[in-house]
Amino acid sequence: MSDNTASPTATDPQTAIDSQSDRRRDDLDDRIFAHSAGDDQDGVPFVGAGPGNPRLLTVAGKELLEAADLVVHAGSLVNSDLLDAYCGHADLVNSVGKDLEELVPLMRDAYEDGRQVVRLHSGDPAIYGAALEQMDALEHEGVPTYIVPGVTSAFAASATMRTQLTLNEVSNHVAFTRPQGKTLSEDEDHISEFISMGDVTTCIYLGTHAVRDTMDRLLADGHDPETPVAVIYHASWPDEDVLIGSIDDIADRVEEAGYRASALVVIGDAVTGAGYERSYLYGDWANRGANSPD
């Protein structure tokens, strides 16, 4: 494919990222006040593909993909049905295994040649997407960029589970988190603290391979072994699978199913959707006729 022959010359990505960060510390970007999410903008859009089902792509994302000449996508995390449905005419490049030194010149050169370039991330680019470093490196090369949001996998998971992540009197907060490992040190893993809070629904990304370690740590920290846990594999994909259990037994279920990646782990009482109270929004005050607030 011609795009793979892009010139490798670009500013060192780390230098570009550092200089963009410095700039951002000093000045707000004018575009913040000129554009809203969902607007058409100049440059390379970083589009959230959503969790998998092509129907869960936004309208803006669909339009951009349909007009694209080059789509750089996140490999197996993006459903190939979505690529088939909307990118049939475009050159496709899988970003997996490519570093910034390769990706940035590839996208820059295509953009400078007048081609419509889309960078397609799974779910929403703002969640564990590593989008900003690519955007900064491109901006440093003079290529404007912007984000088009997508449905993050936690929202697909809660829809599949037919529950809410926040639920009156059950869960007042949501944590999007990941377990310790290569990226996060032991001290930076806050899963146990979120569970201790009692009213947090904890959504663990990038943790399918570490379910047993995570649950063992929670048990060692004295958490109730019966605390509900759901593992949603490939939420919204044709092979979606939902495993329901508790801190005590979910690791056995995940190992039995053989999942090592591509699942979301949800911990907390909101998993069951039981025990909630009706909300103030639809509370009794709404039935007070003329005196009810607007």
Ligand SMILES: C[S@@+](CC[C@H](N)C(=O)[O-])C[C@H]1O[C@@H](n2cnc3c(N)ncnc32)[C@H](O)[C@@H]1O
């Ligand atoms: C690199 S992160 C990207 C997350 C993505 N930006 C999002 O908003 O969903 C990849 C992790 O997201 C989760 N994930 C992505 N798509 C998923 C899906 N369809 N079902 C369940 N989990 C998913 C998995 O935990 C996977 O390890």
